[in-house]
Amino acid sequence: MGRNIQQELDHSYILGCTKYKDEYIFFLMPVIYWVLNVASYDPGTIDNTEYVFRDNVLNVPSGQEEAFF
Numbered sequence: 001m002g003r004n005i006q007q008e009l010d011h012s013y014i015l016g017c018t019k020y021k022d023e024y025i026f027f028l029m030p031v032i033y034w035v036l037n038v039a040s041y042d043p044g045t046i047d048n049t050e051y052v053f054r055d056n057v058l059n060v061p062s063g064q065e066e067a068f069f
Contacts, residue, residue, distance in 0.1 A: 020069065036060040036068070 035041040038058040
């Protein structure tokens with residue numbers, strides 16, 4: 001079974017909510033997963049080329065958000 005909510009919060013996960021097309025989506029995950037342009041946010045975040053992060057999608061251009069989600 002996965003970690004509980006307290007363990008996730010202890011590992012710097014954040015609790016949040018987004019609204020997309022009149023639906024609310026709650027999440028508990030690292031903030032970096034919600035950053036659409038990783039290089040602009042923190043260029044040193046993903047420095048291990050062997051690590052697959054979000055299927056290697058590090059930048060979602062403006063206007064392409066819906067296709068990404």
